[in-house]
Amino acid sequence: PxxxxxxxxxxxxxxxxxxxxxxxxxxxxxxxxxxxxxxxxxxxxxxxxxxxxxxxxxxxxxxVLRYNSQRILLSGSFKVPGPQPVTNIPLSLVQAVSVAGVDLTDANLAGLTLRRDGRDYLIDIDALNRKDSKLSRIFLKDGDYLHLNSNSRNKIYVLGEVRNPQVISFGTTRLTLLEALGNSGGLSPDSADGNAVYVIRGAENFAAATSTVYHLNAKKPTAYLLAGQFELKAQDVVFVGPADITRWSRFISQLLGSASVVQTGAAFRN
Incomplete structure (x- = not known):
């Protein structure tokens, strides 16, 4: 004092x-x-x-000039991890996270863990700006521990006949199939089969559990509405199959090496 x-x-x-x-x-x-x-x-x-x-x-x-005995601790994907003092002014969860700063390039915003009195509580700080969010009502006390997980496990694999096949890391709660396809440039107009869009869930652990495969017919007018409502989960695989002509072209290319599809087609017609 x-x-x-x-x-x-x-x-x-x-x-x-x-x-x-x-x-x-x-x-x-x-x-x-x-x-x-x-x-x-x-x-x-x-x-x-x-x-x-x-x-x-x-x-x-x-x-009280300084509070040295009461503090909370933050670790993980914060810009400034470490201890923060608990004073006579109530410290909210939102204030503590704001002071520490979130590393948006690495953080999983849906993966904040609050450890209090030996119990862990999973908190979605991505929901902070939602209308019904109650995060501003959470106040911290001496001994609380906050850990913000990395998004290194939050990956979606987009493969097959899209313009830009890639691995998408996401740090938010919600990533839809439509967003994943959009981030990958959409279906390839020259080679994709719109009736062959699949989401494979559980592919990372075939031995332990049965995988689930979801099918989307992107040729239907309502397909993109459904894709915008379908939420992906970490480790999902999005696969877009090739059109029939693409399969035929690849088959011929494998048989004839460098021969072009156009030349092969002409030879068959003659």
Whole structure:
């Protein structure tokens, strides 16, 4: 605590008293008093009473200069991980995350874990700006631990007849099939079969569980509406199959090596 008095910084430092490991502090003419577990008002009153025999009309002001014993800890995909102090001003989850900053290139926004009193709570900070979000009502206390997971496991594999086959990492709660296809440039107009769009779920662990395959006929007018509502999960594989002419072209290319499809087609017609 700091027993404030007007004056320079040197005078301010001279009036600062550190609470020791045993929870006590020492002040001249009063001696050692217990501060741990007591309010500022209680400490102020004890000091006033202790100084009263030495001074008349004693007025003492006490405030906490630094909170060194109470803190929370943040780790993971934050820009500034590490401890944050818990003060007399309530610290919300949103404030703590804002101070630490989120590394958007690496963070899984749906994977924030709050560990409190031996229990883990999974929190989706991607939901912060949603209308019904209650994250602003979560306040932290001494000993809380926040870990923000990486998005390294949040990958979608887009393969087959798309313009830009790729691995998509996503750090949000929601990624739809339509978004994944859009990020990959869409279906290849020259080689894709719109009736052969598949989502394979569970492909990373064939031995332990049965995979599920979802089929989308992109030739139907409602297909993209459905794709916009279909939410992908981490490790899903999106595969777009080739059209019949593409299969035939590849088959002929394998048989004849460098012979072009056009030349082969002409030879068959003759």
């Amino acid at each position: 700091e027993l404030t008095a007007p004056g320079s910084q040197d005078q301010l430092d001279a009036n600062t008293r550190e609470v020791l490991n045993d929870g006590t502090l020492y002040f001249p003419y009063v001696g050692r008093i217990r501060a741990a577990g007591r309010t500022v008002g209680e400490v102020r009153e004890q000091l006033r009473m202790g100084l009263s025999p030495q001074y008349t009309e004693v007025k003492v002001d006490v405030k």
